[in-house]
Amino acid sequence: MSTTGPRHSRPQARRAVADVPVGKRITGAARRASGVFDDWLVRRVAGRSGAHELHDPPPPEEPPVSADLLNLLRLLGVMLISSGETTDRVQQILDDTAHRYGAGEVQFFVLPTGVFVRVEDSRGSAVDLQSAPNETLRLDQIAALYQLLDTMKRDLPPPTEVTGKLAEILASDRPTPVWLMLVGNIVLTVGLGLMLNPTVHALAGYAVLGLVVQLLILLADRFTLLSLALPVTAGAVVTLLAFGFPHALGGGQPSQLLIPAVAGLLPGATLTNGAIELSTGSMVAGSARTISGLNKLLLLAFGIYIGLQVLGPRPPDSAAIAALGWWAPILGVLLIGIGHSWRSSAPPKSLLWLLLVLYVTFAAQRLGIQIGGPLLGAFLGGLVAVPTAYLVQRNRNAPPTQVAFLPAFWMLVPGGMGLTAISDLVTNAGVNGLQVLINVLLSVLAIALGVLVGSGLINTKQPGRAPMLDRLLPPPAHLPAVHVPSADDGKS
Structure with a gap:
């Protein structure tokens, strides 16, 4: 038995070698021969000049940047x-x-x-x-x-x-507990509702929908599939609740609940940054952000459409309900600041500074609306928000400019007008689609232009030149937090 194995294995080995293509066999043989020659050459040279001289690699060249x-x-x-x-x-x-x-x-x-x-x-x-x-x-x-x-x-x-x-x-771990994030989004939704639709009958709806949306956001952090479909899911769920219980949640006006409820998912920052990048020549980045923002906006509108189709025919909204007093939007700004600080884990001792920037931005926005309409209000709000945040960070214990600016930037909600228009396009067949698209683009461009002009007051690219606000104001008593250092600082 021991002698039959080798006799049968040799023909099998020959057949296996014959099955290999000729080109591969030649290449393999050449590589083996080259390796044998290299080993022989190494031993030959090492015997004459010493192995250490050959095996020690040359010192590596230092890269230009570590x-x-x-x-x-x-x-x-x-x-x-x-x-x-x-x-x-x-x-x-x-x-x-x-x-x-x-x-x-x-x-x-x-x-x-x-x-x-x-x-x-x-x-x-x-x-x-x-x-x-x-x-x-x-x-x-x-x-x-x-x-x-x-x-x-x-x-x-x-x-x-x-x-x-x-x-x-x-x-770093999130310093805000989950329950405070839930409360923060409820407060944030109620505050935004007091700015957009300040009616007492809708307050319960704002609170319930704000809680539901934040729960969906937390679940999306754990489940990838829900994260991918979050805009559609949130839009559908909010629509089902708002229009499924129109009197209990919205006081007969469920359509007024949609925007405040999904405000945290609106791509306002994406659309505005995209418009700014297109204006400054960053065409690739600007195009990518703009398309991404519009896509998310359409996904939210698609979720609203799904919710309306599931519910089927529905009665129209009730007659307009008397709004709360003039103080309601002012209280809404306060709630937006508190809710945003809890929801987004603002740093300690920054709430008062965030509220200051929010109220200045809100005042500029309302002034623009009174003078020339929503587009002028959006422009003035963006124009004022950036310099105000920059002036805030010059004070001791104040947050950096970007931290003070983001809540005000979010409050402008450039995507809010766009979602309202697209929602009307979905629910109302008589709406002009071209006019909807123009309104979306104009609202985004108005805020982007305001932010761009406001940023020009605090940024400079000229060597040895300080920002315009720094040249007009005395230096702060302490060293300020740096928001946007210039590449020319090292040359001045």
Whole structure:
């Protein structure tokens, strides 16, 4: 038995070798021969000159930019994107950071979904990429990020130390408990309802729908499928509840409940940042953001359409109900500030500063509406919000500009007018579709233009030139938190 095995295995081995293509056999033989020759050459040379001279590799050439600094720049870029900055501002901050660390050979290409870093020297160039998560940082994380930027501008710590602190900010636990987030979204929804439709009969509806939407958001964080379909699901659920119980929740006017309930899902920041980027020449980033925002807006409207189709025929809204007094919108702004600070985990001792920016923005928006209509109000609100947030951060214990600006930016709700128009287009066959689209675009452009002009008052690209507001006002008594450092600071 022991002698038959080898006799049968040899023909099988020959057949197996014959089945291999000739080209592969030749290539394999050449590689084996080359390896044998190389081994022989190594032994031959080593015997004459010493093995250590051959086996010791040459010292590696130093890269123009250290790997630690590249890791810092990539991580900083994606965190700035997640904090709500436009791609142009992210690139300016990255350029400034690279120059402060003595790296002038680095170029950046920033998109809403990632950061490209290009390093070039006499030996050639290399490109690296870091993708950005499709999530927005909490207000406490944004505050910590800009405070770290301020520290980098003053002290210039080692890149590894900064990268470690950035990772700690990303991994930090949410300081707000779940129950307070639920209460925060309820308060936020009621506040926005008092601004848009201040009727006492709708207050219960605002509270119930605000709780339901926040529960859906928390569930979407745990279930990927729900996260992908969150705009459609939220729009459908809100519509089913509002129109299914029109008198219990909306006082006979269920359509007035839709916008405040889904306000937290409106793509106002995405659409406005996209319009700003298109205006400043960032066509790729601006187009991507605009299409993404419009897509989310249409998904919300599609969810509303599904809810209406499930319910079937429905009676029209009741006659208009008397609104609350002039104080209702003012109280609404207060509730928006409190609710947003709880829902988005605002840093401690920042609520009063957030409310200050909110009320100034609200006053400018109402003034514009009284003078020239909603579009002028949107423009003035965006124009005032950015400089006000910048002036706030000059005070001691005030939050950075981006933290103070985001709640006011969200209160303008540029997508709100768009969703109202698209909802009317879905529910009312007599609405002019072209006019709806024009109203959406004009409302977004009005706020974007206001934010762009307001940002010009606090930003500068000219070497040795301070922002306009800094030239008009005395310097603060303490060192302010840095919001938008300029790449020219290191040259002045």
